[in-house]
Amino acid sequence: MDEPEAFDEIYLGRHIEGRPAPDEHTSHPGRRSRHPDDGQSPVTEFVVRIDDRDLHVMRSMDGTWLSVVNHYQKQRTPLEVARAAVRDLDGASLVPLMA
Amino acid sequence: MGERKDQADLSATEKRDFVHAILELKRQGRYDEFVTTHNAFIMSDTDDGERTGHRSPSFLPWHRRFLLQFERALQSITSSVSLPYWDWTKDRSPSSSLWSDTFLGGTGRAGDDRVTSGPFAFTQGSWPVNVRVDGRTFLRRNLGANVRALPTRQEVDTVLAMPTYDAPPWNSESESFRNHLEGWQGPNLHNRVHVWVGGQMLSGASPNDPVFWLHHCFIDKLWADWQAKHPSSGYVPVTAPEGVIGLRDTMKPWNDVTPQDMLDHTKFYTYR
Numbered sequence: 001m002d003e004p005e006a007f008d009e010i011y012l013g014r015h016i017e018g019r020p021a022p023d024e025h026t027s028h029p030g031r032r033s034r035h036p037d038d039g040q041s042p043v044t045e046f047v048v049r050i051d052d053r054d055l056h057v058m059r060s061m062d063g064t065w066l067s068v069v070n071h072y073q074k075q076r077t078p079l080e081v082a083r084a085a086v087r088d089l090d091g092a093s094l095v096p097l098m099a
Numbered sequence: 100m101g102e103r104k105d106q107a108d109l110s111a112t113e114k115r116d117f118v119h120a121i122l123e124l125k126r127q128g129r130y131d132e133f134v135t136t137h138n139a140f141i142m143s144d145t146d147d148g149e150r151t152g153h154r155s156p157s158f159l160p161w162h163r164r165f166l167l168q169f170e171r172a173l174q175s176i177t178s179s180v181s182l183p184y185w186d187w188t189k190d191r192s193p194s195s196s197l198w199s200d201t202f203l204g205g206t207g208r209a210g211d212d213r214v215t216s217g218p219f220a221f222t223q224g225s226w227p228v229n230v231r232v233d234g235r236t237f238l239r240r241n242l243g244a245n246v247r248a249l250p251t252r253q254e255v256d257t258v259l260a261m262p263t264y265d266a267p268p269w270n271s272e273s274e275s276f277r278n279h280l281e282g283w284q285g286p287n288l289h290n291r292v293h294v295w296v297g298g299q300m301l302s303g304a305s306p307n308d309p310v311f312w313l314h315h316c317f318i319d320k321l322w323a324d325w326q327a328k329h330p331s332s333g334y335v336p337v338t339a340p341e342g343v344i345g346l347r348d349t350m351k352p353w354n355d356v357t358p359q360d361m362l363d364h365t366k367f368y369t370y371r
Contacts, residue, residue, distance in 0.1 A: 056303070060154075060283070061146040061272045068232050068303040071141050072282075072293040073245070088301065090211060092233040097142075 004046055004065075007079045014089075016082040018048040018057075046078050050086060053094035057081055068097075101170070101181035101368045103320070106197055106313055107190055108371075109183055114202050117183065118218050120176040121309050122225050133169055134230040136352060138303040146270040149342040151351055156265040156336060157344035158281050159322045160361035162315050164353065167367055169312060181368060184316035187292055188252040193242040203310055205242075212239035212298055219309060232302045239298030240308065246294045254286040259325050264335050269343045276325055280318065289318050320370050326362070334358045 006019040022045065048055040048067070056068040057078055064074035069085040109117070124130040140152035140161075152161045166182060173180045190197055198205045204217015214237070219226040221237035228236045261276040271283035282290030292314050293300050299307035306312070339345030347357050364370070 056142050058142070058145060061268070061270055068138070068142060070294075070301045071303045071305075072290040072301060089233055092235045094233050095231060 004078050007082070011083050011086050014086045015051050016049070016079075016086060018046060018078045018082055021045045021047040048078055048082050050082065050089070050094055054097050055082065055085055055094060056097055069094075101174070102371050103181050103316060103368050104183055104371045106183035106185050106202075107195075111201070113180075113183075116177050116180055117173070118202065120173040120180050122218060123176045124172055125226060129172055131230045133165070133172075134304050134306045137165070137306050138230065138232075140351075141303040141305075146268075146272070147342075150270065151344055154271045154278075154281065154283060155343055156269055156277055156334065156339075157350055157358055158277060159319070160334070160356075160358040161344075161350055163319050163322070163361045163364065164350065164356050166312065166315055166319060170368070182312055182316045184320050184370075185310065185313035186317055187249040187295075187314070188255055191249040197310070197313070198242065203313075204238075205240075207238075207240045207298060211235075211237075212241045214238040214240050214298075228299065228304075228307050230304055230307065231299075232304055238308060240300070241297035243295060245297050245301070246291055249295050250286060250288045250291060255288060255321065258285060258288060259321065259328060262329055262332055264329075264332055266335075269336065269340070276329075280321060280325075288321075289314075319364070323364050323370060334362060 003020060004018075006017075008017040010016075046057055046059065048057045058066045058071075060066070060074065064076060065078050065081045066072070066074060067081045067085050069088050070081075075081040075084055121130065137152070144150040144153040144155060146154060151157050152165075170180075170182045173182075185197055193206050197203055198217075200216045202217065204214050204219050207214050214220050215222065219238050221227075226238055228238060258276060258279045261279060263275050265275040265277040266273045271278065271281075274284060279285035280288050282288050293305060296308065296310060296314075299305060300311065334346050336343065337346045339348060344350055344358060346359050349355060349357055
């Protein structure tokens with residue numbers, strides 16, 4: 001499965017950025033770690049921020065993405081998830097992620 | 100023992116008592132604990148890792164237990180209250196009685212999607228959104244805006260006809276009743292309803308909207324209906340791979356309940 005691309009842009013006046021991240025930087029606080037000899041994992045960790053606040057995102061096995069702002073409707077890429085979240089937030093700030 | 104009814108069949112008194120009990124739980128600080136719990140699980144239930152509340156076989160027993168805990172909390176306020184269910188195959192419009200000013204209130208206003216009617220409207224002062232994803236403290240909805248239509252009875256029936264409870268890989272890819280009911284594959288039932296309501300119901304903090312309980316009560320009823328149609332088709336997996344809840348494995352956060360414990364809803368309530 002392709003690695004999603006990093007992005008850094010202004011969208012509807014909000015700064016959105018995203019990049020692959022190692023497991024230690026995951027925004028999945030309850031997530032169990034995989035075995036070290038797993039090899040290529042199909043699910044990539046990816047960090048997304050909107051105006052410097054973390055947006056929790058999650059990748060499904062089929063390669064689609066969700067965010068905590070919309071956790072029920074799939075998007076194709078983290079960029080589309082970030083843009084959809086910006087539209088939904090309608091100017092509101094994300095609050096710090098709950099651990 | 101309580102009887103869970105179609106919300107359209109509730110008397111005015113029953114609606115009032117249900118709303119009052121919810122508002123009282125909120126006032127006591129107990130309501131928000133349910134939002135926190137749900138959000139924690141939805142953010143950590145993953146297709147390739149530990150998964151208990153969502154995208155997994157235990158989606159249904161976990162939410163059954165979650166709803167039972169909520170219902171009992173309501174009953175600690177008013178013992179006659181039971182959870183009503185929202186049959187969205189039938190009551191599928193923003194003007195359905197569910198959304199009336201004396202029950203859940205209606206859709207959000209233009210611009211900021213703020214709910215301005217009913218007991219959960221921000222200006223009533225009784226429903227601040229505390230456990231939240233973003234800075235907005237008012238309840239939001241945008242009924243029917245994000246998705247074409249609510250699921251139909253025909254779509255529900257095709258899912259109820261699926262003979263296997265669940266199947267490997269026990270996640271959002273599974274071709275099974277559980278996953279088609281949850282909505283990651285197939286016509287999309289449960290997930291789509293969250294999207295149809297919009298607002299907080301779209302988010303991990305979806306129980307911020309009290310309609311969450313009526314929606315999941317219907318999902319719970321559909322599971323019971325499926326069991327009645329497929330009596331020899333039990334919960335699977337019996338022995339689960341790592342991260343997945345098997346029939347006799349305990350479920351967080353309670354650690355004292357298994358899917359097996361949740362198979363027979365009639366021990367706790369009945370559906371009318």
